[in-house]
Amino acid sequence: MNLVDSHAHIYSEKFDEDRAQAVERAQQDGVSKIYMPNIDHTSIDAMLEAEEEYAGICVPMMGLHPTSVGKDFERELYLVEEWLDKRAFAAVGECGIDLYWDKSFLPQQQEALKVQVQLAKKHSLPIVLHTRDSFNETYEIIAAAQDGSLKGIFHCFSGTVEEAEKVKELGFLMGIGGVATFKNGGMDKVLPHLSLENLTLETDCPYLAPVPHRGKRNEPVYLSLIAKRVAELMNKPVEEIAERTTANAINLFKL
DSSP: OOEEESSOOTTSGGGTTTHHHHHHHHHHTTEEEEEEOOOSTTTHHHHHHHHHHTTTTEEEOBOOOGGGOSTTHHHHHHHHHHHHHHSOOSOEEEEEOOOSSOSTTHHHHHHHHHHHHHHHHHTTOOEEEEOTTOHHHHHHHHHHHOSSOOOEEETTOOOOHHHHHHHHHHTOEEEEOGGGGSTTSSGGGTGGGSOGGGEEEOOOTTSSOOTTSTTSOOOGGGHHHHHHHHHHHHTSOHHHHHHHHHHHHHHHHOO
16 A cells, blocks of 8 residues: 555654654555644754655645744744745645634634635645634634635544535545544544545644554554544545545645
């Protein structure tokens, strides 16, 4: 199988002891590309070092994560804009809205997302969206901005069939990760109703490790476990899951 991990923080300090081995394990299991979302100014150096070290495999995005949006978010966004102006990235992201940890910066998160939507349009790049406890808030901004030019991924999708239909109507993809393997993750009721043309696979490592590794550090080699679970739930061969989701990711990112 040829797999693409469309969302992985392989540059995280959680991999400082064995990053090379983690990348090699993933490659041996068929993972040919690892797309890396940025967090904020503190993650850029590590992300770009991973890109250089594993050229052709680890591909960076540039964006500001909603949990890093605070009082100085404009300064962070200026840095994102500077980087997008001076070199190529696969996408703008990850960005979006997160109401799980803290709702007090919702207006700033909304403004930061709107700015990054415009940056995605300016640079003709896809946008990778974080929507934890905030699907409706994020969807409203993207729907209002959609003029046919916006594309991207609702990362870590774990919503309803109705929400999936909204994503599809926007022309966006859904990133399916470890939650699909969780007993009470809810995706067993949703994935059978989805089409492969709207999906990518992701680990979001080092977070959200799939069963049977739940609670431990996640890594790209576990992408095949997610693919197998998606195949079971959609009643399709795992090879078809791999082929279609890989094609979707490559076609979207084009880097």
